[in-house]
Amino acid sequence: MRISRLVILGGFLTALLPVALLAVGYTLKTRALMLDTTLEQNELFSKEAALYIDKVLVDHRNVLQFTAQALGADALDPAQASPVLARLRAAFPLFDRILVAPPSGVTAFAVPELADNGQRVAGANISDRAYFQTVLRTNTAYIDPDVLLGRTSGAPVTIIAAPVPGPNGGVSAVLVGTIDLDSLTQLIGRLHLGASGHAVAVTREGVTVAHPNARLVQQRFNFSGTPVWQYLRGADQGRIASYVDEENTTRFAAFATVPATGWKLWLSQQHADVDAEFYQLLASSSLWPLGALVVGILLSVLLARMIARPIETLHATARDIAAGDLDRRAPEEGPQELVSLAVAINAMAQTLQALVVKERGVRAQIESAVTEYGRFAERVADGDFSAQVMVDNAGDLERLGHALNAMSRSLGLLVSEIKLATAQLGSATAEILAATSQQAAATTEEAAAVRQMAASVHELRQAGESVSRRTQAVLDMAQKTEVVAETGLHSVEETIRSAEQGRQRLETLAERVMGFSERTHEIAEINAAVAELAEKSNLLAVNAGIEAAKAGEAGRGFAVVATEVKELAEQSKAATAQVRRIIADIQRSAQAAVIAAEQYAKASDAGVSTSRQSGTSISTLAARVTEASQAARQNLVAAEQQQAGIEQIALAVDNIEASSAQTVSATAQVEQSARSLHDLAQTLDDIIGRVSVRPGAERRVS
Structure with a gap:
C-alpha cells in the first residue's frame, strides 16, 4: 500500500475512532x-x-x-x-x-x-x-x-x-x-x-x-x-x-x-x-459528529499529499541508484526528516562509487592469481605431484601458494605408500576369497540337511496333532454316549415306576367296577320288587274300579282314586322296564371294563419286564462306555505329552534351521565381501599404476 493511502487511512481512523467511541x-x-x-x-x-x-x-x-x-x-x-x-x-x-x-x-x-x-x-x-x-x-x-x-x-x-x-x-x-x-x-x-x-x-x-x-x-x-x-x-x-x-x-x-x-x-x-x-x-445530534468526520478525512488527504510527494521523489532516486546510476542525487528539500534522509542517500551513492572503483582493481589481481593456480591444479590432476608454484605475494594468496605446494608433496608421499599397501592387500584378499568359498559350500550343504530334518519334524508334529484331535473327538463322543446312557437308564426306571403305578390303579379300578356291578344286581332286585308292586297296584286299581262302579254315585270319588292308582302303576311299570335296560347296559360295560383292565394289566406286566431288560442292557452299555471314556482320556493325555515333546523338538529344529540360514547368509556375505575386497585391491593397483611421481618445474605466481 502506498504511503499516501496509509496516511489517508490513518487520518480516517484517527477521525473515526474518537467519534465512534x-x-x-x-x-x-x-x-x-x-x-x-x-x-x-x-x-x-x-x-x-x-x-x-x-x-x-x-x-x-x-x-x-x-x-x-x-x-x-x-x-x-x-x-x-x-x-x-x-x-x-x-x-x-x-x-x-x-x-x-x-x-x-x-x-x-x-x-x-x-x-x-x-x-x-x-x-x-x-x-x-x-x-x-x-x-x-x-x-x-x-x-x-x-x-x-x-x-x-x-x-x-x-x-x-x-x-x-x-x-x-x-x-x-x-x-x-x-x-x-x-x-x-x-x-x-x-x-x-x-x-x-x-x-x-x-x-x-x-x-x-x-x-x-x-x-x-x-x-x-x-x-x-x-x-x-x-x-x-x-x-x-x-x-x-x-x-x-x-x-x-x-x-x-x-x-x-x-x-x-x-x-x-x-x-x-x-x-x-x-x-x-x-x-x-x-x-438530531448525529450531524455534528458526521461533519467532524468529513473534516478529518479532508485534512488527512491534504496531509498525505504534503508527506507523500517528497517521499515519492526519494523513492525514485533510490530506485535509480539501485539500478546502477551512481551519479544520481536526491534533492535536499522538504520536511527536516526527509532532508536528512536525502543527505544519507546522497552519501551512500558517493560511497558506493568509491567502492566500485576499488573492487575493480582487486578483481583484476585475483583473476590473474586464479588463472595461475588453475594451471597448477591441472598438472596435479594429471598425476604430476612434483609440480610447485613460486610464491612472491603477501596475504591470502601467499598462504594459498604455500598450502598448494605442501599438498603436492603430501600427495606424492601418499601415493607411494598406497602402492606398497595395495600390493600387500591383493595377496591377502586372494587367500581370504579362497577360504570363504570353501566355507560357503560347506555351510550350504549343512543348511540343506537341516531343512530336510525340519520338514520331517513338522510332518511328525502334524501327525501328532491329528492323533490328538481324533482322540479328543473319541473322548467327547464317549462322554456324550455316557450321558445319553445315564439319561436312558433314568427314563427306563421312570417308565417301570409309571407302569407299576398304572397297573395298581387299574387293579383298583377293576375292583371298583366289580363292586359297582354287584350293586347293579341289587338295583335289579329292587327294580323287580317295584315291578311286582306295580302289577299288584294295577290289579288293585281294577278291583277298586269295579267296586266303585257297583257303588254308583257314592263310589264316584273312589273310582277317580282307583284310576289315578292305575295310571301310577302303569308309569311305575314303564320306569322299571327302563331301569332294567339301563342296568343291563351298565353290567355289560362293567364286564367290558374289567376285561380291558385285565388285558392292560397283562400288557403292563410285559412292558415292565421288557423295560427292566432294557434297563439292564443300558446299565451294561453305560459301564462299557465309561471304560471306553477312561481309556480315551488316558490316550489323550499320552498324545498331549507326545505332542509337547514333538513341539519342543520342532522348536529346536526351527532354531537350528534359522541359525543355519543365518550362517549361510553370513558366509555368503563374507564371501561377497572378500570378493569385493579382492576386486577393490585390483582396482587400486590399476589406479596407482596410472599415477606417477616425477620431478616438475616450479612456476611463479605473480
Missing part, C-alpha cells in the same frame, strides 16, 4: 440518563398522584362526615335527609350512591333509590360489613381500604362511611358513600406518560382498584401473584427498572402509596417509549 459512550450514557430521568419523573408523578387520590378520598370523607353531623336526628327522615344527600351527590360526582342505615344495619333509604339492576337499595342489610362495624365501634369517619362488591349492583366499589351523632353522643345512624371504581380509573387515566404509559392502583392485598383495562377491575384481578408485586410489597415508594406485567410485556415503573388507604399506585411505561425518544435525539 464518543458516539457509543454518548449513546449508552444518554439512554441510561434518559431512563433514569424518566423513572425520576414517573416517581414524582406517582407521588403526586398518590397524594392527589389521598386528598380526594380525604375530602370526600370530610364532607361526608360534615353532612352526617349536619343531619343529626334528621338523618333517618327521608323527607329531610334526601334533598341534602342529593345536593351532596351533585357537588361530589365521585359518589356513585349515598345511603343511610341505622345501627341495625338495614338500609333506611338511599340516593338514588334504585340500583343499576332496577332493585331498591332500601332494605339491604350491611350489618356484616367491616366498615359498618368499624364506624359503630370507633364513632369516626372511615375510608375502607378494601374493594367490595355492591349488595344490589354487584359492581366493585370503594366505601366511605361516617357516623351520624345521636342525642346522647352515640351513633344514631351510619352515612355511607360508595365510589364506583370506574370513577377512580377515569381519575387515574388522566395521567399519560409517553405512548404506552398508564397508571395502576391496587389495594394492600393486590386487588385491582383502578386500571386502564376495565375487565381487570370487574374481575378484581389480584396482582400479588405477578412479578411486579415483589417490588411493591414492603416498600412505600420506589423505582422498578424492569418487570414483566400481567400481559407479558416488559415495562419500567415508579410507585408510591396512598396514605389514607395504603393503596399501591404505580406509573409504568414500555422501554420502546424511551428508545423512540432516544433514537430521535440521536438522529
Whole structure:
C-alpha cells in the first residue's frame, strides 16, 4: 500500500475512532440518563398522584362526615335527609350512591333509590360489613381500604362511611358513600406518560382498584401473584427498572402509596417509549459528529499529499541508484526528516562509487592469481605431484601458494605408500576369497540337511496333532454316549415306576367296577320288587274300579282314586322296564371294563419286564462306555505329552534351521565381501599404476 493511502487511512481512523467511541459512550450514557430521568419523573408523578387520590378520598370523607353531623336526628327522615344527600351527590360526582342505615344495619333509604339492576337499595342489610362495624365501634369517619362488591349492583366499589351523632353522643345512624371504581380509573387515566404509559392502583392485598383495562377491575384481578408485586410489597415508594406485567410485556415503573388507604399506585411505561425518544435525539445530534468526520478525512488527504510527494521523489532516486546510476542525487528539500534522509542517500551513492572503483582493481589481481593456480591444479590432476608454484605475494594468496605446494608433496608421499599397501592387500584378499568359498559350500550343504530334518519334524508334529484331535473327538463322543446312557437308564426306571403305578390303579379300578356291578344286581332286585308292586297296584286299581262302579254315585270319588292308582302303576311299570335296560347296559360295560383292565394289566406286566431288560442292557452299555471314556482320556493325555515333546523338538529344529540360514547368509556375505575386497585391491593397483611421481618445474605466481 502506498504511503499516501496509509496516511489517508490513518487520518480516517484517527477521525473515526474518537467519534465512534464518543458516539457509543454518548449513546449508552444518554439512554441510561434518559431512563433514569424518566423513572425520576414517573416517581414524582406517582407521588403526586398518590397524594392527589389521598386528598380526594380525604375530602370526600370530610364532607361526608360534615353532612352526617349536619343531619343529626334528621338523618333517618327521608323527607329531610334526601334533598341534602342529593345536593351532596351533585357537588361530589365521585359518589356513585349515598345511603343511610341505622345501627341495625338495614338500609333506611338511599340516593338514588334504585340500583343499576332496577332493585331498591332500601332494605339491604350491611350489618356484616367491616366498615359498618368499624364506624359503630370507633364513632369516626372511615375510608375502607378494601374493594367490595355492591349488595344490589354487584359492581366493585370503594366505601366511605361516617357516623351520624345521636342525642346522647352515640351513633344514631351510619352515612355511607360508595365510589364506583370506574370513577377512580377515569381519575387515574388522566395521567399519560409517553405512548404506552398508564397508571395502576391496587389495594394492600393486590386487588385491582383502578386500571386502564376495565375487565381487570370487574374481575378484581389480584396482582400479588405477578412479578411486579415483589417490588411493591414492603416498600412505600420506589423505582422498578424492569418487570414483566400481567400481559407479558416488559415495562419500567415508579410507585408510591396512598396514605389514607395504603393503596399501591404505580406509573409504568414500555422501554420502546424511551428508545423512540432516544433514537430521535440521536438522529438530531448525529450531524455534528458526521461533519467532524468529513473534516478529518479532508485534512488527512491534504496531509498525505504534503508527506507523500517528497517521499515519492526519494523513492525514485533510490530506485535509480539501485539500478546502477551512481551519479544520481536526491534533492535536499522538504520536511527536516526527509532532508536528512536525502543527505544519507546522497552519501551512500558517493560511497558506493568509491567502492566500485576499488573492487575493480582487486578483481583484476585475483583473476590473474586464479588463472595461475588453475594451471597448477591441472598438472596435479594429471598425476604430476612434483609440480610447485613460486610464491612472491603477501596475504591470502601467499598462504594459498604455500598450502598448494605442501599438498603436492603430501600427495606424492601418499601415493607411494598406497602402492606398497595395495600390493600387500591383493595377496591377502586372494587367500581370504579362497577360504570363504570353501566355507560357503560347506555351510550350504549343512543348511540343506537341516531343512530336510525340519520338514520331517513338522510332518511328525502334524501327525501328532491329528492323533490328538481324533482322540479328543473319541473322548467327547464317549462322554456324550455316557450321558445319553445315564439319561436312558433314568427314563427306563421312570417308565417301570409309571407302569407299576398304572397297573395298581387299574387293579383298583377293576375292583371298583366289580363292586359297582354287584350293586347293579341289587338295583335289579329292587327294580323287580317295584315291578311286582306295580302289577299288584294295577290289579288293585281294577278291583277298586269295579267296586266303585257297583257303588254308583257314592263310589264316584273312589273310582277317580282307583284310576289315578292305575295310571301310577302303569308309569311305575314303564320306569322299571327302563331301569332294567339301563342296568343291563351298565353290567355289560362293567364286564367290558374289567376285561380291558385285565388285558392292560397283562400288557403292563410285559412292558415292565421288557423295560427292566432294557434297563439292564443300558446299565451294561453305560459301564462299557465309561471304560471306553477312561481309556480315551488316558490316550489323550499320552498324545498331549507326545505332542509337547514333538513341539519342543520342532522348536529346536526351527532354531537350528534359522541359525543355519543365518550362517549361510553370513558366509555368503563374507564371501561377497572378500570378493569385493579382492576386486577393490585390483582396482587400486590399476589406479596407482596410472599415477606417477616425477620431478616438475616450479612456476611463479605473480
